[in-house]
Amino acid sequence: MNKIIECVPNFSEGRDLNKVEKILDIFRGKQDLKLLDYSSDEDHNRSVVTIVGEPEALKKAMVEAIGKAIELIDLTKHEGQHPRMGAVDVIPFIPIKNVTVDEADNLAKEVAKEASEKYGLPFFLYEKSATQSHRENLATVRKGQFEGMAEKMKDDKWKPDFGPETIHPTAGVTAIGARMPLVAYNINLSTNNLEIASKIGKQVRHLSGGFRYVKAMGIELEDRGIVQVSMNLTDYTKTSIYRVFETVKMEAARYGVNIVGSEIVGLLPMQALVDTADYYLRLENFSMDQVLETRL
Amino acid sequence: MNKIIECVPNFSEGRDLNKVEKILDIFRGKQDLKLLDYSSDEDHNRSVVTIVGEPEALKKAMVEAIGKAIELIDLTKHEGQHPRMGAVDVIPFIPIKNVTVDEADNLAKEVAKEASEKYGLPFFLYEKSATQSHRENLATVRKGQFEGMAEKMKDDKWKPDFGPETIHPTAGVTAIGARMPLVAYNINLSTNNLEIASKIGKQVRHLSGGFRYVKAMGIELEDRGIVQVSMNLTDYTKTSIYRVFETVKMEAARYGVNIVGSEIVGLLPMQALVDTADYYLRLENFSMDQVLETRL
Structure with missing residues (x-):
């Protein structure tokens, strides 16, 4: 196809x-x-x-x-x-x-x-x-x-x-x-303080002044004793995963809180991860055609 | 297939x-x-x-x-x-x-x-x-x-x-x-001093004490007036792209030099970029099966 x-x-x-x-x-x-x-x-x-x-x-x-x-x-x-x-x-x-x-x-x-x-x-x-x-x-x-x-x-x-x-x-x-593919993306914080996850959720979500294509809320992960910023990215081509990650990291630092991990729930398009690698590696002129699997 | x-x-x-x-x-x-x-x-x-x-x-x-x-x-x-x-x-x-x-x-x-x-x-x-x-x-x-x-x-x-x-x-x-897939990977530095690229090349390559699966040399990009650490990664599953990138960045900082960009020449397997995104986003339990294209 x-x-x-x-x-x-x-x-x-x-x-x-x-x-x-x-x-x-x-x-x-x-x-x-x-x-x-x-x-x-x-x-x-x-x-x-x-x-x-x-x-x-x-x-x-x-x-x-x-x-x-x-x-x-x-x-x-x-x-x-x-x-x-x-x-x-x-x-x-x-x-x-x-x-x-x-x-x-x-x-x-x-x-x-x-x-x-x-x-x-x-x-x-x-x-x-x-x-x-x-x-x-x-x-x-x-x-x-x-x-x-x-x-x-x-x-x-x-x-x-x-x-x-x-x-x-x-x-x-x-x-x-x-519609664009949804990416369900959660970021876990090094605290059990739900208020911090909720505040950060509000800072990054569209509804309350954040990124246009982010829906977010704070939730508790009781068994792990930590909290999470739980998100849906509704257009990863316009609001990138790495931008959301770095913004949450920056906001969390204000409370002395770190990101302990993040998770992608379900499927996401390859491009969303390639965009992330592209940003951090500062890639020049990279094209999806260079991904071997796209040639098969 | x-x-x-x-x-x-x-x-x-x-x-x-x-x-x-x-x-x-x-x-x-x-x-x-x-x-x-x-x-x-x-x-x-x-x-x-x-x-x-x-x-x-x-x-x-x-x-x-x-x-x-x-x-x-x-x-x-x-x-x-x-x-x-x-x-x-x-x-x-x-x-x-x-x-x-x-x-x-x-x-x-x-x-x-x-x-x-x-x-x-x-x-x-x-x-x-x-x-x-x-x-x-x-x-x-x-x-x-x-x-x-x-x-x-x-x-x-x-x-x-x-x-x-x-x-x-x-x-x-x-x-x-x-053999493993070769990844041809170059990192461009914010200097025209070839000696710096050559020194960093030696620091990261296997031959002179660096990473096991890296071959590297410094070269000049004359038209851009900068230098490059030009590399072959001979097993990206054991010597990851992001690890090489961060090490070159760290070594360059010692000279007050930044990474202005990096480039992947030719093809590379999707996994190499997924590993990079996985590292920077601190992903928990991510699997290649979650990449939508692998399901097609």
Whole structure:
């Protein structure tokens, strides 16, 4: 695969695994497409699926999967702890390799256009694809959930970007758009004082004056007797891991506190680590093409 | 490909490109094998080929290529600037992915065994595969070249590891073995004083008391008006890039000199950069499996 986009659709079915399997089957055994991961949560009554593939293959499979979800999932009968507004609740497209955010954004719009025409399902564009700033945040878009969405959409502010002007009777409405890969990144401090981790969390997070693409909070690691600045980096290409690390180190020093370690939870793109090595080694003219594995 | 080994055979033909193409064809269009790069040098009268592949596929193709080289290349008629002792002069195997040095070493021995039996060609094991320490260095093994090798091999010190006890009449003898990937790494200093770069080169290189897997020298970058510590890291898993960087920085500080940049020339394995990020970010429990690209 040359161009790779990741897609992480969330389906509002986490209990009837036969139904989930029927959706997963669409992503299996396809050219230029790979089903990387999936998990179903009974309490949430929701399944999160991770697929990677070439844009065209991804588009075809996603449109088919949306149709299957509409056929199998009835939101008028759905209950679960996780907020939801659609049979396919949200479909993020994430640029991974040889792909720009704009190409992921285009793919989101193409899928929304085709699926809305084929199935009469409305779509909101969110995150990097949002047409209006109040639609960037998924929680804001989804507020009111399936049950309140027909009423909400009467407001011009919430007219869908594609498809009919009100909800699909059983499948609701879907949020779709491009976003950057999330990097879950935590920094552990040499203190058990939660207040220090909380203060530093506030200093680095966007919400309270920090870096634009950082969400952060202080938490206790009770078994280790230390505290942690727990973060999500929502665009590592603009707010780099090393910059966040050095800033937390600098703020912690003010309390005589050191960083004892940091951790990356789950996956991250190679580029995020290469950027880090590039900074500390002061590399000149380094290109990802020089990483042997990218040639294979 | 799951397990990946790189192989960089050097063939003693760099002028008759028809012959070179016949050898290259053996590596083309094969399952679990990829011809990554090749270049022929007229002055050296030598071609360097880079192939990556699964061990079994690599073995099969290399044995076949050795046979083809013996058929096409006659060292009694060979002349060129580069020292050589065989039609296939040297065959290094380099572990790249999910492979240990021992597995690369085994592969080298299997190829030597099979090719020696099939073609009556003698082999010296060198580098990490060397059976005696005086055979580790290729230049030492090759000393005397094709013309002097029959005489040299009469000495018990130079009895081949595989094959007949004297040279193949037209194809000479081949060095084969496992080695680690080389990382060509240069550090640029904020001074035009060559003596400082040379001194630091001596401090970090193995030969004069430095790190075991570093070769280094000071050179001038005349157009930029600065000097450089120019290095080869011969085993980045044991002598890490960041350790060399920090040591050069520390030594340079003694002269009031800073590092203005560093450069990686050519390819390097992803692990070398991940190790660097791991050190500076003080990562806890990070695994290469967390790099998204390794999942694709």
